[in-house]
Amino acid sequence: MPQAWRTHWTEWLIALRFLLENRQQSLLIILGIAVGSAVIVFITALITGLQANVVERTLGSQAHIRILPPDEFNRLAPLADGSQLLLRESPRAQRLRSISNWQALLALLDEHPQVRAVSPVVSGPALARRGVARTSVALLGVDLPRYLRIIPLQRHMRAGTLRLAADQALIGQQLAEELGLGIGDKLRLDAGGGRDAVVDIVGIFELGVRELDTRYVYLELKQAQTLLDLPGGVTVLETTVDDIFAAEQVAQRLQRLTGLKVQSWMETNGQLLNALSSQSMTTQMIRLFVGISVAFGIASVLAVSVVQRTREIGILRAMGSPRGQILRVFLIQGGLFGLCGSAVGGLAGWGLIQLFNLFGKRLFEISVAPDLIPLAMLVASLSGVLAAAWPARRAALLDPAVAIRYV
Amino acid sequence: MSESREILRLQGLGKVYNPGTPQESRVLQDIELTLRGGELCALIGPSGSGKSTLLNQIGLLDQPSSGELYLLGQATSRLDDAQRTRLRNQALGFVFQFHHLISAFSVLDNVLMPLMIRSGRPSAEQRQLAHELLGEVGLGAFADKPAGQLSGGQQQRVAIARALVTRPPLLLADEPTGNLDSRSAEGVFSLFERINQQFDCAILLVTHDPRLAARCARQVILVDGRIQP
Ligand SMILES: Nc1ncnc2c1ncn2[C@@H]1O[C@H](COP(=O)(O)OP(=O)(O)O)[C@@H](O)[C@H]1O
Ligand SMILES: [Mg+2]
Numbered sequence: 001m002p003q004a005w006r007t008h009w010t011e012w013l014i015a016l017r018f019l020l021e022n023r024q025q026s027l028l029i030i031l032g033i034a035v036g037s038a039v040i041v042f043i044t045a046l047i048t049g050l051q052a053n054v055v056e057r058t059l060g061s062q063a064h065i066r067i068l069p070p071d072e073f074n075r076l077a078p079l080a081d082g083s084q085l086l087l088r089e090s091p092r093a094q095r096l097r098s099i100s101n102w103q104a105l106l107a108l109l110d111e112h113p114q115v116r117a118v119s120p121v122v123s124g125p126a127l128a129r130r131g132v133a134r135t136s137v138a139l140l141g142v143d144l145p146r147y148l149r150i151i152p153l154q155r156h157m158r159a160g161t162l163r164l165a166a167d168q169a170l171i172g173q174q175l176a177e178e179l180g181l182g183i184g185d186k187l188r189l190d191a192g193g194g195r196d197a198v199v200d201i202v203g204i205f206e207l208g209v210r211e212l213d214t215r216y217v218y219l220e221l222k223q224a225q226t227l228l229d230l231p232g233g234v235t236v237l238e239t240t241v242d243d244i245f246a247a248e249q250v251a252q253r254l255q256r257l258t259g260l261k262v263q264s265w266m267e268t269n270g271q272l273l274n275a276l277s278s279q280s281m282t283t284q285m286i287r288l289f290v291g292i293s294v295a296f297g298i299a300s301v302l303a304v305s306v307v308q309r310t311r312e313i314g315i316l317r318a319m320g321s322p323r324g325q326i327l328r329v330f331l332i333q334g335g336l337f338g339l340c341g342s343a344v345g346g347l348a349g350w351g352l353i354q355l356f357n358l359f360g361k362r363l364f365e366i367s368v369a370p371d372l373i374p375l376a377m378l379v380a381s382l383s384g385v386l387a388a389a390w391p392a393r394r395a396a397l398l399d400p401a402v403a404i405r406y407v
Numbered sequence: 408m409s410e411s412r413e414i415l416r417l418q419g420l421g422k423v424y425n426p427g428t429p430q431e432s433r434v435l436q437d438i439e440l441t442l443r444g445g446e447l448c449a450l451i452g453p454s455g456s457g458k459s460t461l462l463n464q465i466g467l468l469d470q471p472s473s474g475e476l477y478l479l480g481q482a483t484s485r486l487d488d489a490q491r492t493r494l495r496n497q498a499l500g501f502v503f504q505f506h507h508l509i510s511a512f513s514v515l516d517n518v519l520m521p522l523m524i525r526s527g528r529p530s531a532e533q534r535q536l537a538h539e540l541l542g543e544v545g546l547g548a549f550a551d552k553p554a555g556q557l558s559g560g561q562q563q564r565v566a567i568a569r570a571l572v573t574r575p576p577l578l579l580a581d582e583p584t585g586n587l588d589s590r591s592a593e594g595v596f597s598l599f600e601r602i603n604q605q606f607d608c609a610i611l612l613v614t615h616d617p618r619l620a621a622r623c624a625r626q627v628i629l630v631d632g633r634i635q636p
Contacts, residue, residue: 003527312510317468320521323489401463
């Protein structure tokens with residue numbers, strides 16, 4: 001073993017003995033660090049859990065990226081030289097159109113490395129009628145196996161079965177209540193232009209979003225295409241991606257690639273994301289300030305300890321202890337404070353989270369990321385070493401001739 | 408006894424505290440002193456004459472303002488802190504007036520400390536040596552006691568064992584009996600006499616007590632920072 005490593009043993013021994021000798025002081029500061037770490041661990045897990053929950057709820061009923069046909073706009077004839085144009089333009093009404101050549105695009109997206117799933121959807125408005133009751137609905141023609149990889153309807157079924165064939169429909173809970181529909185009942189769908197169909201209700205779902213639960217009517221793709229007068233066409237390709245927070249980036253790339261209108265969930269939920277990121281920043285600040293006050297605690301305890309041990313430091317120096325060794329004795333103490341305090345605090349934070357899950361279960365469940373506590377301990381130990389830097393330096397720079405006379 | 412080998416030589420050594428300020432004080436001047444292997448030398452002088460200051464210079468705990476200090480034939484004025492520290496560990500043993508044990512450690516670990524500082528975890532032979540030294544100073548039974556539980560005289564004996572554990576050629580003692588009652592003082596002093604014989608170790612011993620000084624083979628008298636002829 002190299003000399004340096006062998007003498008590190010001595011430094012650890014001295015650091016440990018010093019900590020154990022000042023048992024009360026050590027316990028107090030460790031307790032302080034524990035409280036700080038528990039707060040940090042708890043608040044981190046809470047906010048992470050809360051945000052994951054909100055995002056999951058939001059994305060549970062919508063695609064990560066939607067690809068639509070480009071908006072139609074008025075084309076202007078080119079101007080003759082020297083002429084001026086006075087324009088009074090009324091934007092065009094956007095009619096229901098299919099994405100041109102969507103099969104090729106589907107094949108392309110199926111191969112795209114960042115895209116997890118793609119589902120072609122044809123959607124448009126219709127009137128739903130049962131007896132004298134009428135209400136407007138949104139028809140969604142889907143290829144069910146593909147669609148389930150975008151929206152996991154299986155998690156939201158309230159009645160019936162999850163299947164779709166010709167003349168079958170899945171409707172939302174609210175719509176079912178509004179029209180008094182149950183499984184096996186018939187519903188007339190009128191898409192205008194004399195196109196209508198009578199379908200059997202085979203399943204009732206509840207996505208938890210009122211707007212969707214009152215308006216969505218899922219049909220088999222072919223039937224919806226016929227009803228909406230878009231034979232063989234789809235109006236939107238819905239996709240999910242692996243990294244939900246990369247959705248906007250992927251959307252922009254797809255937009256350049258296809259020239260179509262591409263919307264990510266991040267674009268359509270801008271406010272939510274703003275709220276989440278300012279929430280993250282707030283937690284970041286809380287963690288930072290708790291961390292700083294804990295670090296100051298460690299620094300001040302060690303500064304006092306350096307003064308208390310001035311004479312012992314002088315003896316160690318007289319016996320031939322190098323400055324670096326004295327420095328490390330105190331750095332190790334800082335690191336050990338951080339490590340022990342955060343171990344206790346991490347455990348306490350974990351316990352708090354379990355209590356929260358036990359008694360606050362109605363809200364949502366917080367899970368603790370497996371690396372949260374080890375990470376917190378690592379950061380706390382390093383911060384402890386860092387906080388010890390100033391007192392340790394003072395100890396190392398003590399003049400041994402002066403230190404030894406200190407009473 | 409080998410009187411031949413030169414352990415320490417001071418040449419024109421001087422020490423000025425706070426040079427260039429109104430508080431400037433010239434504490435040591437033109438000190439010429441040579442110590443040979445195995446010498447037992449008493450350093451005496453009135454309080455404030457600079458005895459402790461001189462011992463600090465010899466112990467490489469402080470930098471002289473002028474002159475040169477040779478330790479084991481090596482000039483020390485140009486050594487950096489790390490080199491001085493290493494030389495301190497290898498060549499010198501210290502015993503101070505206020506026993507200065509480290510209370511967080513056992514008696515045995517205190518004795519082993521200079522070796523642990525030098526080379527880490529002590530070997531079986533080193534522990535054996537420390538036990539033997541504790542036996543020599545009459546504290547063999549106290550090895551595992553916390554250092555703080557011993558009486559003043561006992562602590563001073565432990566400090567002597569600690570100073571001897573590296574087998575230094577020179578042992579520096581600053582009023583080692585100054586804080587002890589006369590019986591303990593007598594015991595500690597005769598211990599110095601014995602280890603001087605037994606370990607062939609030069610000892611420079613500051614004392615107030617003229618009777619103890621008279622028992623040393625050589626006396627050096629310091630008055631107002633100068634050695635009296
Ligand atoms: N660090 C210091 N700064 C300034 N003056 C000092 C310092 N240390 C000692 N002195 C002065 O040097 C003189 C000699 O002190 P010291 O060596 O302790 O004497 P002694 O040990 O012989 O009693 C005293 O006047 C003391 O005030
Ligand atoms: Mg003195």
